[in-house]
Amino acid sequence: MITIRRATPADAAQLQRISEGANAYGGTLQLPYSSVELWTERLRQSSGDDIVLVAVDGEDVVGSAGLHPEKKRRRLHVAMLGITVAESHAGRGIGSLLMAELMRLADQWMHLLRIELTVYTDNEAAIHLYRKFGFETEGCLRAYALRDGKYVDAYCMARLHPNPPRLPA
Secondary structure, three states, X not given: OEEEEEOOHHHHHHHHHHHOOHHHHHHOOOOOOOOHHHHHHHHXXXXXXXXXXXXXXXXXXXXXEEEEXXXXXXXXXXXXXXXXXXXXXXXXXXXXXXXXXXXXXXXXXOOOOEEEEEEEOOOHHXXXXXXXXXXXXXXXXXXXXXXXXXXXXXXEEEEEOOXXXXXXX
């Protein structure tokens, strides 16, 4: 049974292991050969406003996802989204579980109007997942990042809150 919980620095070694999968660093801006120390520091330094969740199968962390709210005053209604699933658990619905929980938190607790992400144009599984949760493609960033010696394009995608709450009059 998969459970979702908040990530802690104690998860660093397992998150580092997931990040070493070719699909993980090939589908994100991460570089190969990250360290446990890097992940520990990243989890320690994440702002109290950041939401970083992990999917756990028994004792094993098998995915992570985060919402990272913007700090600029005029973009307080926006957060960036990132997600990674362990290659051993790809295609098992882990991404959907993490996305469902992030969208629930964004819509019901965080007062977010807009969630943004970038995804490589050849990552069909991720694009399908994002569209399933209401994300739309807003543009294409040509030669967005270097991956395995080649420049690759990425889509900018965003989701607006389906029923944004009104501010009190």
